[in-house]
Amino acid sequence: MEAFHLLSRGGIKFDKRKYREDVKLFNKSSTSSKNTPSAQKIKNDHLPAELDFFKYTQDAGQKRKPQLDDLGGRKKRRKRDSGPQVEDDEEGNSDAGSIVAVEEQLVTQRHQVKTKGSNVPSHFETFEELRTRYSLPSHISSNLEKYGYSRPTSIQSYAIPILLESRDLAAISPTGTGKTLSYLLPTMIALDSPNSKGKKDYGSGARAVILAPTRELAHQIHNECLKLAEGRKWRxxxxxxxxxxxxxDKNVRDKVDIIIGTPLRLVTSLQQGHLDLSNVRHLILDEADRMLDSEFLDQIEEIFATCSRPDVQKAVFSATLPANAEKVAFDVLRDPIRVVVGLKDTPLPSIVQSLTYVADDSSKLPTLLAHLSQPYKPPVLVFTSTQSRASSLAEELVISGVPNVDCLHAGMTKKEREDAIGRMRRGESWITISTEVMARGMDFKGVMEVINYDFPQSVQSYIHRIGRTGRAGREGKAVTYFTNDDAPFLKPIANVLLQSGSPVPEWVVKLPKPSKMKRRQMGRVKRPDTVNKARSIGRNQALKKRDMIAGSKRRKAKEERKVMLETES
DNA sequence: AAAAAAC
Known part of the structure; x- marks a missing residue:
């Protein structure tokens, strides 16, 4: 392994001049976001690229235009070519007669946002508007400016008011559209100021918890949160x-404002009695469908049950939310609002997708090497199905003389993982071979291309993987290899390409319906065995019981829970 | 069937 790292870091000579432009772009984007090309764009254009996700599909061949001046023209075009995009809630804000309502609808159409739920709070258009409507602390306001957040994205303009009105929320918005800020900002506004001794009625212990499926993603969210927190002593x-x-140490614990982490880590601390979530007022699941699938569900349920405040606000965010996951989410949310940006399960049109037929597994490496022998724009992210395939592919590439190859999977040590992430962020890795651990949430703004070396296991996995490129209004490229063995699972992925306007070979379109894909998915749902199920039920009943017992009796209930678990196993 | 998440 060490030999491999030596090789991959400095062993091979390479003509960097060939890629000078790309390297420049790459280095730039890995420095402070204040100076990134995208931040510049926000300042210069009337409509930031971040907002204009659908420029390619909606205005094909047309230049971007200042949005406000263009409203009238747009209105007519939209009316003609597509049905209404707004799905009004049962309260009905559809006063079709008033000008305000018409404009409202126009803006909504531009954003392609659908909302569902009772009394949906109105969205906002600028952070200035947010500042006047709600009391946006000045340090947060200046941090937004400092880090180049000059206009909210669609999901931000809808989700932030909903969360600020203390409503529960299920938010679905494509990859790279600013979901993190959509929950961090309102959470920090609602918390108002850092907790400190004897101040206000903040109680003791963390007031907000944010959960993510991987360490890397939790780390990234933490970094974003620290940016917003600058200037005040948030913990x-x-x-x-x-x-x-x-x-x-309870004294340390009581001074924490926000906890960001992975579920199992929190559950472990809960069980050790090192964590108290009874003061949590905001609970957020990022990558919600992943967090609610069978492997995480028990842990999530335990954490939710331990956040015992009756008024705890819950919100779930993801780019994908399959019906079963949505049902689970809606069972835990209270009078929720559902927001969908764009078309569900459709990647951003700025990602150019393609399928590449490779007859069998042994043809993949030559295909990839041939691909990488052509000029390409680094960095490239390559996905494999297993950790060992990731390592061995990385080694193969290094042996073949491909420069700046890196590998990242959860089988590596924490330090190795952090180092690999660091090299990616600094632009030192040109090609990173990885597993699903990198598929969700990770924001490497410069990623130019995603290669699915191994076929993704689900439509959701596909959408999240390719969503590592084409972020924040940039363009990106996604290539997916498929073998004869993958053919039975090809159709659903091909449909995703078709729906987002990418070409698919005709014979793929003609493939029969994917019966095996369904079977595979059924198999996945069935996986938690009966023993696990019984344990989880026991645990939850114990937790419910515990909730009924106030304050000092908590300890006793915890003992009961332990006993119940022991007797079951 | 694998990956991810604790120790």
Whole structure:
């Protein structure tokens, strides 16, 4: 392994001049976002690229135009070519007669946002508007400016008011459209100021919890949160083994404002009695469909049950939310609002997708090497199905003389993972071979291309993987290899390409319906075995019981829970 | 069937 890293870091000579332009772009984008090309664009254009996700499909061949001046013209075009995009709630804000309502609808159409739920709070258009409507703390306001957030994205303009009105929310918005800020901003506004001794009625212990499926993503969210927090003494904890042990001290624990972490880490601390979530007022699931699938569900349920405040606000965010996951989500949300940006399960049109037929597994490596022998724009992200395939492919590429190859999967040590992420962020990796661990949420703004070396296991996986490129209004390229063995699972992915306007070979379109894909998915749902199920039920009943017992009796209930678990196993 | 998440 060490030899491999040596090789991949400096072993091979390479003509960097060939890629000078790309390297320049890449280096730029990995520095402070203040100076990134995208931030510049926001300042210069009337409509930031971040807002204009659908420029390619909606205005094909047309230049972007200043939005406000163009409203009238747009209105007519939209009316002609597509049905209404707004799905009004049962309260009905559809006063078709008033000008305000018409404009409202226009803006909604531009954003392609659908909302569902009772009394949906109105969205906002500028952060200035947000500042006047709600009390936006000045340090947050200046941090937004500092980091180049000059106009809200669609999901931000809808989700932020909903969360600020203390409503529960299920938000679906494509990859790279600013979901993180959509929940961090309102959470921090609602918390108002850092907790400190004897101040206000903040209670003791963390007031907000944000959960993500991987360490890397939790880390990234933490970084974003720290940016917003600059200028005030917020205590934002990235929950790891190390921080967990410091939180064993109640005095430390009580001073935390926001906890960001992975579920199992929190559950472990809960069971050790090192964590108290009874003061949590805001609970957020990022990558919600992943967090609600069978492997995480028990843990999530335990965490939800332990956030015992009756008024805890819950919100779930993802780019994909299959019907079964949505049902689970709606069972835990209270009078929720559902927001969908764009078409569900459709990647951003700025990602150019293609399928590449490789007869069998042994043809993949030559195909990839041939691809990489052509000029390409780094960095490239390559997905494999297993950790060992990721490592061995990385080694193969290094042996074949491909420069700046890196590998990242959860089988590596924490340090190795952090180093690999660091090299990616600094632009030192040109090709990173990875597993599903990198598929969701990770924001490497410069990623030019995603290659699905191994076929993704689901439509959701496909959408999240290719969503590592084409972020924040940039363009991106996504190539997916498929073998004869993958053919039975090809149709659903091909449909995703078709729906987002990417070409698909005719014979693929003609493939029969994917019966095996369904069977495969059924198999996945069935996986939690009966023993696990019984344990989880026991745990939840114990937790419910515990909730009924106030304050000092909590300890006793916890003992009961332990006993119940022991007797079951 | 694999990956991810604790120790």
């Amino acid at each position: 934002i904890t990235l929950f790891s083994k190390a921080t967990a042990s410091t939180l064993a």
